[in-house]
Amino acid sequence: xxxxxxxxxxxxxxxxxxxxxxxxxxxxxxxxxxxxxxxxxxxxxxxxxxxxxxxxxxxxxxxxxxxxxxxxxxxxxxxxxxxxxxxxxxxxxxxxxxxxxxxxxxxxxxxxxxxxxxxxxxxxxxxxxxxxxxxxxxxxxxxxxxxxxxxxxxxxxxxxxxxxxxxxxxxxxxxxxxxxxxxxxxxxxxxxxxxxxxxxxxxxxxxxxxxxxxxxxxxxxxxxxxxxxxxxxxxxxxxxxxxxxxxxxxxxxxxxxxxxxxxxxxxxxxxxxxxxxxxxxxxxxxxxxxxxxxxxxxxxxxxxxxxxxxxxxxxxxxxxxxxxxxxxxxxxxxxxxxxxxxxxxxxxxxxxxxxxxxxxxxxxxxxxxxxxxxxxxxxxxxxxxxxx
Amino acid sequence: xxxxxxxxxxxxxxxxxxxxxxxxxxxxxxxxxxxxxxxxxxxxxxxxxxxxxxxxxxxxxxxxxxxxxxxxxxxxxxxxxxxxxxxxxxxxxxxxxxxxxxxxxxxxxxxxxxxxxxxxxxxxxxxxxxxxxxxxxxxxxxxxxxxxxxxxxxxxxxxxxxxxxxxxxxxxxxxxxxxxxxxxxxxxxxxxxxxxxxxxxxxxxxxxxxxxxxxxxxxxxxxxxxxxxxxxxxxxxxxxxxxxxxxxxxxxxxxxxxxxxxxxxxxxxxxxxxxxxxxxxxxxxxxxxxxxxxxxxxxxxxxxxxxxxxxxxxxxxxxxxxxxxxxxxxxxxxxxxxxxxxxxxxxxxxxxxxxxxxxxxxxxxxxxxxxxxxxxxxxxxxxx
Numbered sequence: 001x002x003x004x005x006x007x008x009x010x011x012x013x014x015x016x017x018x019x020x021x022x023x024x025x026x027x028x029x030x031x032x033x034x035x036x037x038x039x040x041x042x043x044x045x046x047x048x049x050x051x052x053x054x055x056x057x058x059x060x061x062x063x064x065x066x067x068x069x070x071x072x073x074x075x076x077x078x079x080x081x082x083x084x085x086x087x088x089x090x091x092x093x094x095x096x097x098x099x100x101x102x103x104x105x106x107x108x109x110x111x112x113x114x115x116x117x118x119x120x121x122x123x124x125x126x127x128x129x130x131x132x133x134x135x136x137x138x139x140x141x142x143x144x145x146x147x148x149x150x151x152x153x154x155x156x157x158x159x160x161x162x163x164x165x166x167x168x169x170x171x172x173x174x175x176x177x178x179x180x181x182x183x184x185x186x187x188x189x190x191x192x193x194x195x196x197x198x199x200x201x202x203x204x205x206x207x208x209x210x211x212x213x214x215x216x217x218x219x220x221x222x223x224x225x226x227x228x229x230x231x232x233x234x235x236x237x238x239x240x241x242x243x244x245x246x247x248x249x250x251x252x253x254x255x256x257x258x259x260x261x262x263x264x265x266x267x268x269x270x271x272x273x274x275x276x277x278x279x280x281x282x283x284x285x286x287x288x289x290x291x292x293x294x295x296x297x298x299x300x301x302x303x304x305x306x307x308x309x310x311x312x313x314x315x316x317x318x319x320x321x322x323x324x325x326x327x328x329x330x331x332x333x334x335x336x337x338x339x340x341x342x343x344x345x346x347x348x349x350x351x352x353x354x355x356x357x358x359x360x361x362x363x364x365x366x367x368x369x370x371x372x373x374x375x376x377x378x379x380x381x382x383x384x385x386x387x388x
Numbered sequence: 389x390x391x392x393x394x395x396x397x398x399x400x401x402x403x404x405x406x407x408x409x410x411x412x413x414x415x416x417x418x419x420x421x422x423x424x425x426x427x428x429x430x431x432x433x434x435x436x437x438x439x440x441x442x443x444x445x446x447x448x449x450x451x452x453x454x455x456x457x458x459x460x461x462x463x464x465x466x467x468x469x470x471x472x473x474x475x476x477x478x479x480x481x482x483x484x485x486x487x488x489x490x491x492x493x494x495x496x497x498x499x500x501x502x503x504x505x506x507x508x509x510x511x512x513x514x515x516x517x518x519x520x521x522x523x524x525x526x527x528x529x530x531x532x533x534x535x536x537x538x539x540x541x542x543x544x545x546x547x548x549x550x551x552x553x554x555x556x557x558x559x560x561x562x563x564x565x566x567x568x569x570x571x572x573x574x575x576x577x578x579x580x581x582x583x584x585x586x587x588x589x590x591x592x593x594x595x596x597x598x599x600x601x602x603x604x605x606x607x608x609x610x611x612x613x614x615x616x617x618x619x620x621x622x623x624x625x626x627x628x629x630x631x632x633x634x635x636x637x638x639x640x641x642x643x644x645x646x647x648x649x650x651x652x653x654x655x656x657x658x659x660x661x662x663x664x665x666x667x668x669x670x671x672x673x674x675x676x677x678x679x680x681x682x683x684x685x686x687x688x689x690x691x692x693x694x695x696x697x698x699x700x701x702x703x704x705x706x707x708x709x710x711x712x713x714x715x716x717x718x719x720x721x722x723x724x725x726x727x728x729x730x731x732x733x734x735x736x737x738x739x740x741x742x743x744x745x746x747x748x749x750x751x752x753x754x755x756x757x758x759x760x761x762x763x764x765x766x767x768x769x770x771x772x
């Protein structure tokens with residue numbers, strides 16, 4: 001047991017910190033604290049410029065294996081995420097391209113696909129969105145009905161995707177589509193790389209209960225993707241999609257916790273300012289939230305330290321269920337601390353103060369990226385070996 | 389960065405597990421509970437003396453293994469899994485830490501070697517009738533004796549393994565109102581002790597009455613004060629938390645095993661989502677509790693102050709164990725409610741742990757105070 005980072009890794013931390021301080025002190029000063037869950041609509045142009053700044057400095061694709069990326073260790077990816085969050089650097093528009101599609105391509109793409117798609121992602125120039133969920137295929141992803149049919153040198157895509165973050169900004173979408181109508185469920189699906197700026201693609205934002213529009217619906221009506229833009233073999237898309245899902249967890253969790261910590265700080269400050277801490281029950285709930293944050297950090301370090309040596313341990317399957325439940329409870333606590341002011345908006349109809357945003361947006365945490373019910377199913381079958 | 393035990397630490401743990409299994413596992417704990425001894429002496433001989441657990445954290449110059457809190461956590465998790473009825477927490481963790489924290493080098497040399505050999509066990513007598521873990525609640529007294537020693541008076545309660553320990557470390561209010569700790573052999577005239585009837589029969593507690601107990605000046609450990617005692621208790625809380633992780637894991641394991649074989653409606657109950665989701669929640673509790681307990685072990689070994697860490701860890705792991713033990717009964721249904729089934733032993737052990745080294749409520753208040761919250765009393769050194 002040794003919970004210290006190596007001196008080289010600590011030096012890497014200094015390097016990241018210094019870079020962020022310099023850049024976020026200059027032209028990008030106003031971007032601090034913008035973007036991220038619940039704020040994806042903020043200063044989009046500025047954040048796109050920031051993506052290119054990150055790319056030019058070589059910070060995108062840190063964890064991709066060389067030569068596509070820098071092949072940084074898991075700990076260095078964690079350090080980058082932590083410092084990024086600590087500096088309150090803007091929420092990443094390039095997250096899906098870098099951490100989901102990029103990581104998937106770096107592992108499973110053809111040399112030509114890597115050559116074509118990874119460099120623009122690494123430069124922060126091309127943005128991606130994810131076309132997995134459908135109105136009829138949420139938790140049951142194998143129920144996708146979007147069709148892709150080969151017509152000459154291209155796939156023609158027809159169907160509807162939903163909950164697609166950044167679809168209105170993205171240059172490309174990775175789409176899970178049915179390419180073999182004779183097959184059912186997990187078979188006959190393919191993982192296609194589809195340009196978004198073409199006829200036959202319609203994007204419609206979905207206004208969520210916070211009042212903002214993080215997600216979109218995407219309608220494909222004969223949109224085209226080049227024949228070679230399939231990751232893995234045609235019909236093998238399920239395996240590729242599962243690999244992408246695995247990349248969705250990982251180094252970003254510790255960075256996320258730094259954001260949680262600053263939300264908790266705001267709650268502590270609000271409790272003091274309003275004397276809400278005269279109520280021992282409120283104090284204990286805040287203490288519980290603080291304990292939960294410590295738990296999350298220890299849990300992430302333990303899982304990642306095993307992960308750094310190869311496979312993520314089964315314990316890691318519990319991470320999403322834990323943090324999403326914790327975060328939802330934090331939002332409820334925040335409202336109780338604010339008292340009657342919890343109800344008062346900054347402006348009609350839906351300009352939310354940050355803690356109101358936490359409260360409302362955290363309802364999504366236990367739904368997206370595998371609902372809590374699905375997480376429990378996964379734990380029951382994969383970690384505990386219970387029968388289906 | 390390595391968040392895992394070394395091969396050597398895993399090996400100690402394997403040996404401990406084997407020894408407990410050879411000694412009868414939970415069945416032996418039940419026997420110790422039912423025969424009224426409250427201690428499995430044969431198992432303690434094997435673990436404490438032969439495998440060296442009695443002196444695990446005692447420096448090798450005093451005959452111990454010279455290891456630390458990471459090893460303690462590794463070992464006690466295994467003890468907790470089978471509810472081993474041995475004075476490891478009371479003597480090898482709590483009392484050993486108290487002597488190391490409070491005592492002088494001479495006192496270490498005088499007291500620790502017999503404990504390291506397993507020839508003597510010790511415990512910390514700190515709480516009194518109020519059960520309040522704060523030093524403010526200490527009413528027992530030490531008065532200077534004209535012949536140079538001290539006279540101790542008062543009643544200690546909830547003393548872990550207090551009925552069987554050879555050496556009692558008694559927290560008293562000394563001259564000037566400060567707290568002091570005295571090492572008192574249990575056989576000293578004037579010491580009366582009685583085992584308390586505890587709901588958790590696998591872990592004994594005693595009441596200790598001190599009636600004009602005359603002790604030499606050398607019985608006072610170090611220069612006195614509450615802080616060394618507080619540090620020892622904080623470390624012992626980490627050990628208790630890890631023991632609870634072991635207990636919670638056992639509850640999960642036997643519940644999963646049962647859910648795979650118990651058939652209702654023509655299917656194993658483990659195929660029903662209602663049961664699966666309960667077990668999945670237990671899994672998350674166990675793995676998160678384990679993570680914070682291991683992290684706290686590292687801090688107990690390396691951080692200068694672990695008061696808040698240990699309070700946070702203690703509160704979390706105590707809750708997790710009780711939740712898992714309660715769910716274990718529920719998953720088992722009727723059979724889980726019987727005296728015969730082991731689920732009740734874990735449930736009661738889990739309940740007891742929530743108030744053993746300070747309550748989970750007090751632990752949360754400690755955390756809240758560290759965040760600058762509340763009108764709770766100011767941090768105290770116990771001096772009046």
